[in-house]
Amino acid sequence: MYVSDTVDRVDDRRGPTRTQRERTNATRAALVDATLDLLAERGWAATTSVAACERAGLTRGALVHHFGDLPTLLADALEAHYARLSAEIADEAAPTSLADLVETTWTVIERGRFKIVIEAWLAAANDPELGRAIGPVVTRFAKLVDPAERxxxxxxxxxxxLYLTAREAMLGLALGRATAQGPLPHERIVVDQLIELARIHDERRGGTP
Known part of the structure; x- marks a missing residue:
C-alpha cells in the first residue's frame, strides 16, 4: 500500500512536469518556426519581436520568458534551420569529384530557404552585437560551402x-533569387557551365570525369 501510494505520487508529480515541458517545447517551436517564416518571406529587417509573436499567435511575454530577447530567438531559429538543412544534405550522395562538389553546393544554395542564410550573413556582418549572438551558427552555415571542408x-x-569562383557565382544567383522572389530563368545554364568547367578540371587532374 505504501509503495503503491508512493508510485502514484511520483507519477502525479511527473505528469504536470511532462505536460509543462510539452507546452514549453510547443511554444518555443512556434516562435522558431514563425521567425524562420518571417526571415524567408519578409527579410531580416521585418523580423521583429512583435512580428514573430504575432505570427506565432503568442504574446511578447512568451518570447521574453523562453528566449530572453530577439537575438537569442534568431540564433535558436538559425540553429534549427541549420539542423534541418544539414539533415537534408546528409541524405544525399557524397561528392567524389570537383564537378560533384560544385553540383552539391548548388543543391544547398538553390533551396528555397537558403535566403535565410544569406540574410544572416549580411546581418551578422552589419551588426556586431547581433553577430556575437548568431556568429557561431553563421560560421557553421559557411562551412557547408567551404572548400576547406573537402x-x-x-x-x-x-x-x-575554381571551386570558389563557382561558389561565388552561385551565391550571386542566390542573391538574384532573393531579389526576384523565385528562380532566375538563366540560373540552370550558369550552373551547368560551372559544373562543366569543374568536370574539365577533373579530367585534367586525372580525377573522376
Whole structure:
C-alpha cells in the first residue's frame, strides 16, 4: 500500500512536469518556426519581436520568458534551420569529384530557404552585437560551402580557386533569387557551365570525369 501510494505520487508529480515541458517545447517551436517564416518571406529587417509573436499567435511575454530577447530567438531559429538543412544534405550522395562538389553546393544554395542564410550573413556582418549572438551558427552555415571542408576534392590552389569562383557565382544567383522572389530563368545554364568547367578540371587532374 505504501509503495503503491508512493508510485502514484511520483507519477502525479511527473505528469504536470511532462505536460509543462510539452507546452514549453510547443511554444518555443512556434516562435522558431514563425521567425524562420518571417526571415524567408519578409527579410531580416521585418523580423521583429512583435512580428514573430504575432505570427506565432503568442504574446511578447512568451518570447521574453523562453528566449530572453530577439537575438537569442534568431540564433535558436538559425540553429534549427541549420539542423534541418544539414539533415537534408546528409541524405544525399557524397561528392567524389570537383564537378560533384560544385553540383552539391548548388543543391544547398538553390533551396528555397537558403535566403535565410544569406540574410544572416549580411546581418551578422552589419551588426556586431547581433553577430556575437548568431556568429557561431553563421560560421557553421559557411562551412557547408567551404572548400576547406573537402580538401580531398580541392587539394591545390588552382582547384580551390575554381571551386570558389563557382561558389561565388552561385551565391550571386542566390542573391538574384532573393531579389526576384523565385528562380532566375538563366540560373540552370550558369550552373551547368560551372559544373562543366569543374568536370574539365577533373579530367585534367586525372580525377573522376
Amino acid at each position: 580538401r580531398d576534392l580541392a587539394p591545390d590552389d588552382a582547384t580551390r580557386a
